[in-house]
Amino acid sequence: DIQMTQSPASLSASLGETVTIECRASEDIYNGLAWYQQKPGKSPQLLIYNANSLHTGVPSRFSGSGSGTQYSLKINSLQSEDVASYFCQQYYDYPTFGSGTKLEIK
Amino acid sequence: QVQLQQSGAELVKPGTSVKLSCKASGYTFTSNHMNWIKQTTGQGLEWIGIINPGSGGTSYNVKFKGKATLTVDKSSSTAFMQLSSLTPEDSAVYYCARSVRGITSYVMDAWGQGASVTVSS
Numbered sequence: 001d002i003q004m005t006q007s008p009a010s011l012s013a014s015l016g017e018t019v020t021i022e023c024r025a026s027e028d029i030y031n032g033l034a035w036y037q038q039k040p041g042k043s044p045q046l047l048i049y050n051a052n053s054l055h056t057g058v059p060s061r062f063s064g065s066g067s068g069t070q071y072s073l074k075i076n077s078l079q080s081e082d083v084a085s086y087f088c089q090q091y092y093d094y095p096t097f098g099s100g101t102k103l104e105i106k
Numbered sequence: 107q108v109q110l111q112q113s114g115a116e117l118v119k120p121g122t123s124v125k126l127s128c129k130a131s132g133y134t135f136t137s138n139h140m141n142w143i144k145q146t147t148g149q150g151l152e153w154i155g156i157i158n159p160g161s162g163g164t165s166y167n168v169k170f171k172g173k174a175t176l177t178v179d180k181s182s183s184t185a186f187m188q189l190s191s192l193t194p195e196d197s198a199v200y201y202c203a204r205s206v207r208g209i210t211s212y213v214m215d216a217w218g219q220g221a222s223v224t225v226s227s
Contacts, residue, residue: 044201044217046206046215089213091213094165094167095141095153095212097153
């Protein structure tokens, strides 16, 4: 299995700030990476696929980048509705997920 | 709009089986693969397996082979997952999630609301 190491586990930021969440794969996943947002009590929702492609309807303040084994999700101009847990998922091999980052507003 | 409506919460005894359902609407059921995912506080998100509703073909995470069985009923646009020989470690929220078309079967663009399974005597 490809292991996904996600950091930080939790994050507190102010409204309007920019935050970055990182994911490291245990081997090269050739941009086969997606990011999901899970709001409290809800199901995960797709944000980004192919490491940097924004899913339909996702605000442009979300962006993804990276290559090889290192990937990141950036959220610009943090909004209150961004309070959620964020998960990375690789799909170069059978899917595995990062352990999640819980984002709160300071 | 695309909707995946899952069956309700289950409280089941160890050693028994449970069958979860996921009824799809708002799209052509056989056009997208369907994944199943387990979520626990301790283990996070785990991919269980995937089914092609058109052919019935399946692929499983090796960890869940023998534990989970995926099937579909095309006539009712419903996917099913049966979990067998349940133990407390199977207590979790289980999601069905539709695969995106045209990218890879393993990116999921629509998720059910989740079904909680609690295994307890």
